[in-house]
Amino acid sequence: MRIGRHFLWTVLPFQALLSLAYLGFCDSTWKYCVSFDEIIRSSTEQLRGTVDVAPPARQGTSSTEQLRGSVDVAPPARQGTDVNGTGSFETEIIVNSSSNVSNGKGSNASNDDNAMDLARQSADLARQSTTSLAPIQLAPIGLLRDHLVLAMGDVGRFNPQNGTYRLNRAFWECYSKKWGASVLFIDPRRFEKCQLHTDWFFRRVCAVASLVEAFVRDSKENVSETADSFGLPVAPRWIFHLDGDSMLSNLDLPLSDFTVPWDREGKSLVFYERFHNGEIAAGNYALRVSELAAQFLRGWERKVSETKNVKFTNSDNGVLHLHLVWYLQKELSFPQGSLQNASHAWASVLRQFRASKDIGSYDRFVALVKLALGPRRDFKHLLVGRRGHGFCADDWTKMYLSKLHVCHHAVKSAAQLVKMIGQSCIDKSLQCLQGPAVCAPQTEREARVKLRNFKPDRFALGNVNDISSCWPNCTRDIPQAVWGQMAVGLQKNGHCLSPRMACCC
């Protein structure tokens, strides 16, 4: 949309006034109005995406922490105190289902007990027989033995009785039973050297780096110290790092469907773009246990220094974007928009990062990063899955079913899940009879229509729904024709001076 300078200056203030009355933000054609609610919701989502593995009580008073404090997770104390009693409802789900639904063959235990049993078992379950859960079809022995699903967080969150993410955990443990992958829920406080970080998320990055380094060292020395200390049957070759609110969705999809091609292509790091805002997720990524991955993580961690005095960093997630531009500089092609070369791009994104003070300015920073990355997503050792093509689905609205995804991000509570898929589906899933996605409220076909018709309204999407003609089978890199349009949008949005919080310049 073109708007003249005059139009811009005379209309915007007026509109801004109206917009405030409306409690929302609109573009100058009034075509895209985003309600304040929506912005809060999506920004909360955006943060929660990475926050929800239970940051400890905040102590700092830096503005960043305060900002995060205003939007990030409900501390455990919130359980049961929601207006609608999310917490207590969650408890009821288990209690009621145990008294109601039958248990399936092979066990007289209640669903509740089943869930508890599952949750109590540790990651090496995979090696044991599954007699207590007869209906599971066992995968070929050892297929995913060297794959580790790793979620870090306060252990309370994963407590099988009362943890917010106990269902997520139970479902992953079904996955472990079925496929022999290891599943670990650990507290980053186990990594003492990472306590230096005041930011919980950087502590987590540090913890993962330490873990990867330890595995690499063990493998060089032919020892299994680290695997042993975490109760793993073998040292992992691939680690799928997940936020605690990332739920298993497709029980039937082996992780090897992803990692076999990645191995073949020499990939060591795999990220993906979040669907609704184009941000590259920091909480869900896969890595091959390797020096390369460890170095990447340490580089990411070190850039914590760039967050000093930046008002709104989105913690490790903002810094991940900086780090990608830095790390991939030799593989990027220029010019892209006004970015002339790699050093110019670096200086520009850094400047924009330092100016980030709220969701709107943060989004502009991400837009500029996306411009710098160009159309390429498939790099030599690193892959960024395009929107809707990650190993996890990141549609923050309703669950959709796709064979593409093994997990679904942003499942915050059992109550939310009941709304999505219903209680009896949860019960069956807790018995490992199916993955929750079997009962997804939308079919693949419906999801396809929805995702392809999505209206991009966040700056970092460049005003283009880049998957609109190809989902779920898009090429890894963005086709030139699509990129041509997107680059224009990203250029505008990345340098947008209007005070708007959402689309578009």
Ligand SMILES: *[C@@H]1O[C@H](CO)[C@@H](O)[C@H](O)[C@H]1NC(C)=O
């Ligand atoms: C509580 O849940 C009911 C039923 O889902 C809903 O109608 C109501 O709006 C909710 N209240 C709040 C405050 O969220």
Ligand SMILES: *[C@@H]1O[C@H](CO)[C@@H](O)[C@H](O)[C@H]1NC(C)=O
């Ligand atoms: C659970 O069962 C109790 C007792 O039967 C009932 O009062 C409550 O409403 C039920 N909760 C749900 C979520 O069905």
Ligand SMILES: *[C@@H]1O[C@H](CO)[C@@H](O)[C@H](O)[C@H]1NC(C)=O
């Ligand atoms: C289980 O719940 C359903 C629906 O709430 C109800 O129709 C059924 O009678 C219950 N079964 C038992 C055994 O309580």
Ligand SMILES: *[C@@H]1O[C@H](CO)[C@@H](O)[C@H](O)[C@H]1NC(C)=O
């Ligand atoms: C369930 O099975 C266990 C042993 O598998 C047994 O000890 C228990 O009595 C059984 N409970 C019921 C209610 O049948």
Ligand SMILES: *[C@@H]1O[C@H](CO)[C@@H](O)[C@H](O)[C@H]1NC(C)=O
């Ligand atoms: C959750 O249950 C554990 C016991 O399994 C208990 O120690 C803990 O205090 C409980 N936490 C909350 C928040 O109720």
Ligand SMILES: *[C@@H]1O[C@H](CO)[C@@H](O)[C@H](O)[C@H]1NC(C)=O
């Ligand atoms: C480690 O084990 C492999 C195979 O078991 C062997 O070939 C290699 O020499 C060993 N390396 C060291 C450092 O012991």
Ligand SMILES: *[C@@H]1O[C@H](CO)[C@@H](O)[C@H](O)[C@H]1NC(C)=O
């Ligand atoms: C990169 O681009 C900037 C801005 O156009 C320019 O000043 C600088 O000389 C360029 N650097 C190189 C190495 O080409």
Ligand SMILES: *[C@@H]1O[C@H](CO)[C@@H](O)[C@H](O)[C@H]1NC(C)=O
């Ligand atoms: C995606 O592409 C593959 C391979 O070309 C094809 O087998 C599959 O049917 C396609 N899926 C969809 C949903 O178009």
